[in-house]
Amino acid sequence: MNPDIVKERQNATFDVEKLTNILDGGPQKTKRRREIESLVLSDQEFQEEDPNFLSRSERYDQAVRKSAHMILKLREYGIADPEEIYCYKNCVHPNRPEPLDLHLGMFLPTLLNQATPEQMDRFFMPAWNLEIIGTYAQTEMGHGTHLRGLETTATYDPATQEFVLNSPTVSSIKWWPGGLGKTSNHAIVLAQLYTQGNFHGLHAFIVPIRDTNTHIPLPGIVVGDIGPKFGFNEVDNGFLKLDNVRIPRENMLMKYAKVEPDGTYVKPPSSKLTYGTMVFIRSMIVGVSAQTLAKSCTIAIRYSAVRRQSEIRPGEPEPQILDYQTQQYKLFPLLAMAYAFQFVGQYISETYHRISEDINHGDFNELPELHALSAGLKAFTTWAVNGGIEVCRMSCGGHGYSRSSALPDLYVEFTPTCTYEGENTVMMLQTARYLVKSYRQAREGQRLSGIVSYLNEGDHRRVQPQPVAARPTVVDINDLASLVDVYKLRAAILVELAAKSIQQELQRRKSQEDAWNNSAIDLVRASDAHCHYVVVKLFTDKLGEIGDTAVHSVLSTLALLYALHGITENSGDFLQAGLLTVPQVLQISVRIKELLSQLRPNAVPLVDAFDFHDKKLNSVLGRYDGNVYENMFEWARRSPLNATEVHESFHKYLKPLRSKL
């Protein structure tokens, strides 16, 4: 054990295990998580070569091998709870998606939600037993966000009672679905339905794409891998071109909408039925964001404790880089953010579970708010973490660029969350739409409830962008409740600003749509402020649940740092709105420095509390024992370029060159 990191742990002012329990949701959950993790970590079949040493094809091969074994073991252990499956999978494929993700996470659940009993009989058990391996093919090469723009067609032919599926253009080729390229033999294809000469919009169809026995693509099918990406090397994201592919009528998922044998179309009872899944996945992503930032902080902070560099005082030994104020200023606000997002993730997942019963019974009352919240928070957290991982990586100096640090992989596997399951800017605008609608309702005299109730007519309406001097300031920068209020007022003002921008555009005779587009910058800004308020609020609320004094104290410091750092990063907003005075902003800068010093002794214990097993973290820099350099050397020596002492290119190119010069 590196002596520096031992000393760090001795300095903890709180019980690390207690904090771990809070993060897990209770001691029982910590225990069960560790049990599941040890099932994986003790299983020799999951041993792997570092993927960074393998070719793309070898990486895919290794991932398929592990996923196959995973399926087997999950059955054997009887692990069936989705959270536990997720935990197991995350340990089998640490930090990485895998080829069966869409089979397990989209194909099977979509069958469960949208298949008729007859379809369940035909498809579910074969899919459960991996005779059918499926994916979910929605996005096309030229179409992502805008579902109505999808071009794939499914035309019903009553003569044979079949649907005929087609990719009419290059841009209509299905593109990106995970597992589509090489793994799946079936796909749930989203296509525009035509029957009896009428157009009925997007519906889902089960399309066999490869022979279940030989795995060779079926006639009319052109399928393959879309090529190397930024990350996702284990996944065969694929393309699918359909040329007059015929499937039986019964392969349209018909639990809700139907096409009768004669081609008569029957509408679904509600359009909100598939809405819940989307909300669920976005909520999950908030949790993933928190976990990823927690991993990045663990690596950067542990390494900063063992890394000694330069000098603060001449003649003294090189200090730990964690003692540099600039290093603390990079990492501690991110550490605070990781905690904040963990608690937001807990909240949103609990909320989803609380109201999902209602949703299942057709009560969609609370769904719009959760939908708006999950969209905005998905964007807010993924953007913040996306940047945060890179700050962590760059805080590790040169070694952050080495794949052995795990930070490059954390980044490339995470960054797609900014785009998939709802492109972030689009997500922010969805939340903004809800905020502006709520704002207008409040203006029309409706009483808002829930998280947007701050938009009700009230005190804040008197707050306007104005010189600071004009209004008295009552904010206490050391009081979290007071800071929550300030964030709330900022959000209220920015929502109002965006709403007014739309109003002004309309007064200039712009159409509703152009007015919206011409206010989009303001709308995104309003959403961002709303989400920021929610995060500060939820972190503060969480403190109320913490009984242990020592843990409460350190989490309060983190919450305060999160709130104050957010203010300095956006001080223009707060000054502009007259919510804070110039002396207060200066005071906040000073206070932040104090909080950095205050957190310094607890920095390593705070990342220890995330409790990532070394094998799950998979980072030479982030090792629990701090023995970085010897392990980095050992890792490097295993690199494939070192398999031979002399690379063949010397004999092929360099040596022959001499005689030519």
Place this chain on the structure above:
Amino acid sequence: MNPDIVKERQNATFDVEKLTNILDGGPQKTKRRREIESLVLSDQEFQEEDPNFLSRSERYDQAVRKSAHMILKLREYGIADPEEIYCYKNCVHPNRPEPLDLHLGMFLPTLLNQATPEQMDRFFMPAWNLEIIGTYAQTEMGHGTHLRGLETTATYDPATQEFVLNSPTVSSIKWWPGGLGKTSNHAIVLAQLYTQGNFHGLHAFIVPIRDTNTHIPLPGIVVGDIGPKFGFNEVDNGFLKLDNVRIPRENMLMKYAKVEPDGTYVKPPSSKLTYGTMVFIRSMIVGVSAQTLAKSCTIAIRYSAVRRQSEIRPGEPEPQILDYQTQQYKLFPLLAMAYAFQFVGQYISETYHRISEDINHGDFNELPELHALSAGLKAFTTWAVNGGIEVCRMSCGGHGYSRSSALPDLYVEFTPTCTYEGENTVMMLQTARYLVKSYRQAREGQRLSGIVSYLNEGDHRRVQPQPVAARPTVVDINDLASLVDVYKLRAAILVELAAKSIQQELQRRKSQEDAWNNSAIDLVRASDAHCHYVVVKLFTDKLGEIGDTAVHSVLSTLALLYALHGITENSGDFLQAGLLTVPQVLQISVRIKELLSQLRPNAVPLVDAFDFHDKKLNSVLGRYDGNVYENMFEWARRSPLNATEVHESFHKYLKPLRSKL
């Protein structure tokens, strides 16, 4: 040609070729650049497989092959001017470093600068003819920024007149030098010199590491590749462990410092002699930043012109995504930044060349300012571009994640500039040191000249953080000169704030060093503001040189956007200092929206003016003809995973699994 992109070009309000000439530094330079590029592009020997389809070893092999051919052709064409060599190389290895970079860019130049005539005779021609392939081995596993911390030792043995080189610890292993792992047979090793029992600090030694004939590592040498990284796949960054390696006394580079045969140490005449190279390389990086951002903008803006998605007005065709205000707000400020940094790069390179004559004659008068400026601007531009590339990538939706977009590669090859040749935070603090020193000199009554003259006692000294209402505002937000002034005042105030923070710490009886460390956040902020001011100023100055009215007009719009966008991003600073009023900040937001609309018709022509050949850009999304989708499909089909219809993993793992479930 995609009709959308044709139309974009018809809308240009200026002559693209004229702007290209300005960027190149004149029509003659444009002509010569294109000549050199066509030498490469027409050369069949430079044909390559997309590196993204290759293994690491194959990538390295291909790069060595191309570099060897490049050396041959440069000799054949007699291309010897460093700028022209750089241009040729950039076209041979577009967006990518290569294995001989350090041989050409560090080993040969270091010989030229630091070798004695006798050493030149012994080493230069063999190195020129690639019998000797060299690298420059400075950083160690545990030591980067802090040169005094390097552990490698060179101990003089007068008995044999040899130096004995050693890596005494794991952390002392040389780590990271490009070309060290597999390519080089010699290294210039930086080591701590001991002779006659005395320590004399860091010196450079030429160490043979591999047999020049067999390429096998020599006795006492452990050398290899440090393993896969984030990017730099073509380069064999290496490690080197020295175990009692003996080299002749004459292998120490002795143009300046010397060790006599008896072991007597002779000091170098000046410590500033190696200073110039560092400044030169950092200046170059500013230019690289500009080029990389220009490439990223070219890809994102061209793709945004051909990509149609969603709807602004119901019933109308899907709009080009470049028509969304949020897309413009992401990309146009970056486009403006790319132009700004191009002109900063020109300025700093011209300044370097202007004063390098003085430096060669031992006149170091202007060097400290250039040193401070190049350090800060290196950090300022690389950080901004690092984030900017990712904004460009994410503005391309899903396809930005495909390696075919080139954006992932642009990012991973660029991001190390934030760390190498001076870690960015350290760079910012170096600039801050100069600023604080200048500030103190001014306070002591000295008259400053040059770019820091704004720190002279003068009007700004009356400007203090204070309520806006307290001072009259004279800023014209449409006048660049006025905005330059505002940036200047912001910098002056933040330098003063940092200096005062140090003062306050000292008054609290902190040591000079602790006071510095406890003010580091403020110091970085001051440097950042200083650099920002310099960039706005240089962009504005450049406009004065532009004769063509149409080009002047569009560049003025870009400069205004750059300046105003920078203000909104840092509005807290400007409000806090009372430099702008709240209504002005609101006005600036409105003005930015107008500028986005104004730039919209010229967006594609403005990236065309960067004049990147398609083969140099190497991006399916950024193609000049806009034919994105058909080419993306073609690219994907060539992906190695598509070499077979059925991947072997199906037969190995997935099919056998069925019988077990």
